[in-house]
Amino acid sequence: MSLYRDTGVxxxxxxxxxxxxxxxxxxxxxxxxxxxxKGVRRTSSRFGARLEPFCHVDVQLYTGRTLDVVTxxxxxxxxxxxxVTDYQRYTAASAxxxxxxxxxxxxxxxxxxxxxxxxxxxxxxxxxERDPSLVLDAFLLRAMAYAGWAPAVSECARCAxxxxxxxxxxxxxGMVCMRCRPPGSASPAADTVVLMDALMHGDWDVADGTxxxxxxxxxGLVAAHLQWHMExxxxxxxxxxxxxKEASG
Amino acid sequence: MYEGPxxxxxxxxxRLPGVGPKSAQRIAFHLLAADPADVGRLQDALGRxxxxxxxxxxxxxxxxxxxxxxCRDLRRDATVVCVVEEPKDVLAxxxxxxxxxxxHVLGGALDPLAGxxxxxxxxxxxxxxxxxxxxxxxxxxxxxxxxxxATATYLVRMLRDFPGLTVTRLASxxxxxxxxxxxxxxxxxxxxxxxxxV
Numbered sequence: 001m002s003l004y005r006d007t008g009v010x011x012x013x014x015x016x017x018x019x020x021x022x023x024x025x026x027x028x029x030x031x032x033x034x035x036x037x038k039g040v041r042r043t044s045s046r047f048g049a050r051l052e053p054f055c056h057v058d059v060q061l062y063t064g065r066t067l068d069v070v071t072x073x074x075x076x077x078x079x080x081x082x083x084v085t086d087y088q089r090y091t092a093a094s095a096x097x098x099x100x101x102x103x104x105x106x107x108x109x110x111x112x113x114x115x116x117x118x119x120x121x122x123x124x125x126x127x128x129e130r131d132p133s134l135v136l137d138a139f140l141l142r143a144m145a146y147a148g149w150a151p152a153v154s155e156c157a158r159c160a161x162x163x164x165x166x167x168x169x170x171x172x173x174g175m176v177c178m179r180c181r182p183p184g185s186a187s188p189a190a191d192t193v194v195l196m197d198a199l200m201h202g203d204w205d206v207a208d209g210t211x212x213x214x215x216x217x218x219x220g221l222v223a224a225h226l227q228w229h230m231e232x233x234x235x236x237x238x239x240x241x242x243x244x245k246e247a248s249g
Numbered sequence: 250m251y252e253g254p255x256x257x258x259x260x261x262x263x264r265l266p267g268v269g270p271k272s273a274q275r276i277a278f279h280l281l282a283a284d285p286a287d288v289g290r291l292q293d294a295l296g297r298x299x300x301x302x303x304x305x306x307x308x309x310x311x312x313x314x315x316x317x318x319x320c321r322d323l324r325r326d327a328t329v330v331c332v333v334e335e336p337k338d339v340l341a342x343x344x345x346x347x348x349x350x351x352x353h354v355l356g357g358a359l360d361p362l363a364g365x366x367x368x369x370x371x372x373x374x375x376x377x378x379x380x381x382x383x384x385x386x387x388x389x390x391x392x393x394x395x396x397x398x399a400t401a402t403y404l405v406r407m408l409r410d411f412p413g414l415t416v417t418r419l420a421s422x423x424x425x426x427x428x429x430x431x432x433x434x435x436x437x438x439x440x441x442x443x444x445x446x447v
Contacts, residue, residue: 012362017267018267043424044424044426044427046431047433048431048432048433048435048436049393049394049433049435049436050433050435052394052395053362053395054395075433075434078434078435080395080398080435081398081435081438083395083399084395084398084399084402085398085402086402087359087399087402087403087406090359090361090399090402091361094360094361094362095361097362098361098362235361235362235363235364236361236362236364238366239361239364239366240361
């Protein structure tokens with residue numbers, strides 16, 4: 001029996017048997033880990049609410065034959081209590097978890113950068129400082145960059161001619177010049193392109209200053225690009241509430 | 250592999266939750282050796298459960314008629330409605346013998362990771378019920394987990410504009426029989442904020 005310890009974020013939980021759950025986590029050193037938390041559904045469980053989705057925990061597991069078994073858990077950051085008090089933030093955070101889960105299909109393969117991105121996104125979503133929709137789009141763009149298919153924003157995705165360009169092709173890989181533009185490409189507003197570039201590079205002063213139409217358009221393009229390259233629909237993405245709060249303007 | 254009907258029975262039993270191949274085989278051979286009258290009763294019960302059970306048109310609980318036993322009972326307080334996720338939660342609240350009002354079964358909790366949003370739950374029916382009936386209190390009794398809390402938050406947002414309606418949430422705190430040192434921060438935090446004078 002070998003024990004190991006790591007910090008991770010709970011991505012997903014599934015019921016197992018009478019009172020157990022399979023916990024899927026993205027961890028700092030061991031990548032995606034699936035472990036059984038025995039008796040966690042009982043009210044008297046010593047794990048309590050520490051193994052709920054969105055929880056950032058310090059966890060100890062022992063290696064089992066098929067699944068590892070969770071033996072001890074301590075909370076690092078309890079994001080869940082903050083996220084569940086605001087439905088818009090909750091849906092955005094759910095999309096963060098589902099994307100992270102889909103982007104690391106292999107268990108045990110280290111995904112440190114993605115782990116840090118998830119923790120950063122959840123931390124930003126649990127504070128009320130920024131528009132949750134912007135935080136989600138920034139996470140999705142950076143997660144795509146991590147996966148190797150970030151949309152080209154400042155140059156043509158096909159011929160690398162420096163921009164700014166006026167057309168966006170999901171299949172082409174981002175902004176495209178007039179010569180490379182395939183039929184059916186979108187023509188986003190200049191503000192939308194500026195916003196996407198700002199979100200990718202963490203320029204929050206620019207991102208926070210953008211207007212609602214640009215945010216809506218950028219969200220649509222980011223979602224289309226993500227799902228086209230993932231080759232599958234994300235279940236949580238259509239349920240994300242995109243309305244912005246006046247205060248976050 | 251067994252022949253024909255026995256293997257078919259094992260395969261069908263093996264598809265039930267929590268029943269593995271060995272358990273399925275054990276149940277199949279138990280049925281084979283059992284009294285035909287017992288097997289007949291099981292057969293009848295299985296047949297009736299799909300044909301005879303419907304969902305109550307008012308609360309969404311499982312029922313034999315268009316309205317469930319609780320919604321038909323005129324002695325129950327129609328002004329207080331307890332909102333739960335599943336029909337089995339109705340039974341859990343009923344066992345306390347503390348609640349004399351009526352129920353509303355949502356049919357699950359908001360869980361974007363499973364693709365369940367407000368449109369997949371019976372939230373619209375709840376709104377219509379509050380608008381049409383004389384309801385003064387809604388008790389939110391969704392599960393005390395992430396999805397249940399998010400559902401409660403969403404419902405509070407939807408219900409706060411109804412005039413004269415009180416919305417309450419089940420209390421949460423430390424379970425009996427546990428140690429304080431093992432209590433997680435969320436539960437202990439809730440217990441502290443919901444403390445009462447004794």
